[in-house]
Amino acid sequence: MDMKKLVLLTVVLTVIMSCGSGDRGELVGVQGKRWHPEKPYGMTLVPGGSFIMGKADDDLAGIQDAPSKTVTVRAFYMDETEITNGEYRQFVNWVRDSIIRTRLANLADEVGKTPEDGGIGEFAYTDADTASMTVYEKYMLDNYSGLGPTGNEGRKLNKRVDLIYDQAEYPDELYTEVMDSMHIPLEESYNGQRTWDVNKFKFQYTYLDIQKAAKNKNLKRSDVIVQEEVMVYPDTTAWIRDFSYSYNEPMHNDYFWHDAYGEYPVVGVSWKQANAFCQWRTLYKNAYQKDKKRQYVNSFRLPSEAEWEYAARGGLQAATFPWGGPYAKDDRGCFLANFKPLRGDYAADQALYTVEAKSYEPNDYNLYNMAGNVAEWVYSSYDPASYEYSSSINPIVNDNSNQRKVVRGGSWKDVAYFLQVSSRDYEYADSARSYIGFRTVQDYMGTDITGNSGR
Template identity: 40%
Template sequence: MRGYLSLTVLVALCVSVASCGKKGKSSRLPDDGQLHGVAPTANKSMNPPRNMVYVPPGTFHMGPSDEDISYNYTTRNRQVSIPGFWMDATEITNNDYRQFINWTRDSLAFKILYGQGITNFDDTSAVDWKKVAQIKWDRNTVEKLNELNLAPDNRLYGKPDIDPDKIQFKVEYFDLAAAARRDNAGLPRSNFIRKYPQKIYPDTLVWIRDFSYSYNEPMTKRYFSHPSFGNYPVVGVSWRQAVAFCYWRTHYQNSFLAKHKFAIDGDYRLPSEAEWEYAARGGLTNSMFPWGNPYLRNKKGCLLANFKPGRGNYAEDGGFYTVPVNAYWPNQYGLFNMSGNVAEWTGSYFYEGAYNFMADMSPDIRYEAKDSDRPREKRKVVRGGSWKDVSYFLQVGTRSYEYQDTAKSYIGFRCVIDLAPKMKK
């Protein structure tokens, strides 16, 4: 396979050559032997994505802006350049992630009530969302969803309910990195299409599991399910679940664009650690924090982020655990809580010596480990520090990691998307 041409672009090329334009005028090129060019599509571009801000291209010094107190030397300072991209202004909230879960649940319910069930993984039948909108989520309906329900032994007081482990999103994507390898040239396209089911419900038990000899049961019971926490960052989501969210968000957006005859645009994804750090700095050179240097309070004495101040006065910054995603002041790019509240997954693989050999143009190392790989190969870069961390982890140049198949009560995420330059306002 020597190149990648999407089916949408191919169809658009055919339509642009063969179709008729306005007022019956043919869109065929004049047969004059001259070069006129053919636009890939006549569809208009999508609108700027909701609740995202544009991070302009630029160059910055990636790495620590202060002493490397751990002396690990895993973050040597170096100059790199980053192209422009769009980024979520806030961390993904419980309400945002619940939309993903409900969409997946509803699509599975449709296949049980109106289709052939959900046991066939390769079923590609379309979901009729008009019928889905008519589903009444009462006890009678839930009792019909046997394939989604908890087994009788797992129910409280015999109440039928949906089993969170059975809410699985079918991830599908084209592996561009594999297709680009020279030794794969000429292979059929099907060799690079990846499909797998992914459980997506957050692990709400992390609030208890992460802290031994600590009473956090109320957070387990309420944090994801109670409306009061709707605008708080989602936690208990593994790296693999965050990646699945990005694939779903792309699919959800592209379905709308195709339906309304917009041009299909970029894919949502997790930011690389270089993109994350560049965005977190907000255009400030060699600053320790998104708001500058070197203090954690403003001139009025107010703390500037949600973390573990002093010797552990968790409530001093205004939040005992997490806080709403738009709390505190944004940085100069309009991004909230790039330091503190929850640490954030990036798409990058964590390797101690990565800064020594990465390119200086949009640097990144990506590797999606298999379940059979060694734990070392499952490490993903985590940035930003959280509500339970000391201020060192709030520094924009501090690196940390967690394993891609684990979830924590202090790690969330936000998405980025690459769009055409003319999208910039």
């Protein structure tokens, strides 16, 4: 009798538990939140598909580094324009402000100042007031603070208080001391102007070297975590160094920081800086996602060489230029891009240097200036034979030991050959040029989207 009651009780409990879960005891999988792909601001969706990559006609330059090959790429988002000065300044300013806040918090910690003390104390680490911390924050502080090189890794900055830039409104001498340390020394200033010491604008980030981890499964996770530190301010002296015996001082002095050039593509940025920007953009967006309790977005990154060429073609097979071709003029005799036409007549296309990032007509994927204006960094390393051995699906060749990185699209100082969607060029990863910029991509997540690349 007791055994029957036990069996009956077990059955009842099983039924109750099954009904309570709502799955009727079936294998329905873990039900997460419904995913709705969100088009990133300023980007366009490039549908996945196949295309013939490489030279579609005679290789007149005889480089023989781009033989034709059928390649397939997955869908991705891509910036409609090159990254502009205004957009890159957002990155630079964020890095600058983060460094200032860290220095303020460190000094406040050193002298024992808290928000109640006012002045620099308002910028103390948020854990200065342990009473307002969550249980998790208190646990992390007790168990992980002091483990890094400075002892302050992981501590949260107080970003609720605005930084003060007006010297007349500095709250105290300690605040003044920190701000003074971020400017060039007084003896190095001229004309009464003390500018920021941009050598201190450094962005630190870490990433997982997945390729290395996949090739050696015996490595520990710590062995494949790479830490980078990159100076983020563009090298404005590129305008002088790139052109000997040429007067380009106005571009050096004004191009990056002046509002007149805010919508122009950023230049003087190395491949390493472009990658750092991608890391920051991902961090910045996901900080917002976390605050709004939304799922994280995919990483922003530089496009592969195949993705760049596929996007530049805009769905046109065997085209010479993003608009088709084979000519760089339309039927009215107007140039279709910003480059160096007519045996070196820079002004013939209505521009001497760069033009605004959203200039000329976009291609069929709504991408502007995929030919001309500024050449663009891609993630791939340059190898003349890479088309021969790279995969035919989502191909990429990036060798960390090869510092020659591919640039695509040609620029305002290039002849039409380099504007062709199939033309390849390269520069070294730590080099910055007055004619090289970049744009970013983000992998598309969700239902597969395939374009008709057979037009």
